Amino acid sequence: MIIQAVLPHTEILIWVDASIRFVTGNLKPLFDDVRSSGLVLYFTPFSAGQFTSKKMFNYFGDSACQFETYFQLGAGFIAAHNERFMRDVMFKTWWACAVDPECMCTDYDNRELSCNMTIRKYSKCHRFDQATLTLMLAKLFREFTFSFRSPYTKYFSVKQGHSDNYFQELEAKMHRDDRGVA
Template sequence: MAFKSNLLLKLNYMLILLITLGIFGYERIMYSINISNFNIGRSLNRKDSAATSLNKSISLGDGKKRIFVYKNHQQLTAKKELVATEEQMQRLALSQPSFIELSKENIQDFVFVTAASENHFTESFDLIGSIQTFYPDRNIYYYDLGLDSEQETIIKTMCGVKYRKFNFTGYPKHVSQYLWTCAFKPLIVQEMLTKHKVGVFWVDSSIRFKTGGTEKLWEKIKNGNGLMLFLNRFINKNFAVTHPGMYDYLPAEEEDMRRRGAYGAGAFLIYNTKFVHEYFFKWLVLCALNRHCIKPKGSRLRCARAQEDISSYLNCHRFDQSAFNILLYDTYNFPGDFQSEICDSERLSVNRTKQTMFKVKFCT
């Protein structure tokens, strides 16, 4: 009798537990199942629920705003909030995002996107020429960050190039005031993902392609669950080139950042999958919208003299790249061959000078 009573008690306990999970954990369980459907190799770090959640909505003198607080996979919670206006939430489709399911077929549907101000215009010529050479059938969206009228006219006559004037209106002043922070970059990419429902291959004006073809993209995109990198890690660790103030918004273990190299954020291919949006890119966008996240007080681009210890802080900051890497490391595991799983470093190179490696094609 005692054995039967204990068995019944255990069965009742299990039933209550299952009911409780059914009521409170259905969404989390289903999300885990959906994520597990992807064959993403060993790269995935986030396997459970969303990185963090929307805390609250507040009404201020200048309108309604939404507040987010980041929590990483080690359960470190940000000390400071990330804020976005309702207008920004709507414009960037952060409130009601539309996701895609990855397949070998739909990853072929992507466009190139770049942006330049007046002083980077000539630098972008070899970028355009290299895309025209290796990807002649691909559209190139060129965002104007402050070109003069003559430069605008030239862009509009390049074959396969679609000119877009970036609308800074509605975004915080720091986005246009401090272009070197590249706060505009995540915003442009998110706008493209929202409007065109295709993959976005972001390329800085300094990027030069060395080869084309899309046959080898699938495995790496699948491993990254919608994200693929193209620039190797730099010699300095991410901790060395990240201002401590950024960790108030995007927390990370210091020792992790001291061990991890920094990947370049100048070229990446991204698709609006639920995984990439919820764990990675939404937070990069939110950081870009908040001045003291992307540009902490006292941050500067120029580094102190290099030290033998490449993990020591160099009193400099890489703005979008620093945030990119914090989120990258939090979203994905980094085993020894992580680079081979989602990074293709042979496809392109970086050159920040005006050259004539490629001849730009014009269509009048």
């Protein structure tokens, strides 16, 4: 919902969650990619058929096996260009699914939250916003979903469960700067 609210007020919107660590300050090539394609995302190595609930597939009139070959999107990084298709098709549809109790957040079983990576099974878990965006892109663009793929190691890394001592490092840097130490 935040993306839907903010996108009309900026040329490019970058959404990152706490797991994202930028590895470069030069994001101009990323901005160029976003302007060119409208949307830049990163994909996980996991199957959408395995990481989306049966209830969501039913909602969209689909089945898990139809999406086995599509990789699940990682929702921790989204870069979107402010253009009509992104606002009115992609993000409005995503938002509509989020607020519909029968779509993204159906009455789920707590076991759906845990994804055992070693077991291959359709709809073994559910990734809510990621699953919705993955299904939307796959239904609209089929094998061309990869045109929205970010070569993310070029711009950022994903560090789930990782913590930084940002404020301690910033304070130490300020003290070094005050003393003239590089």
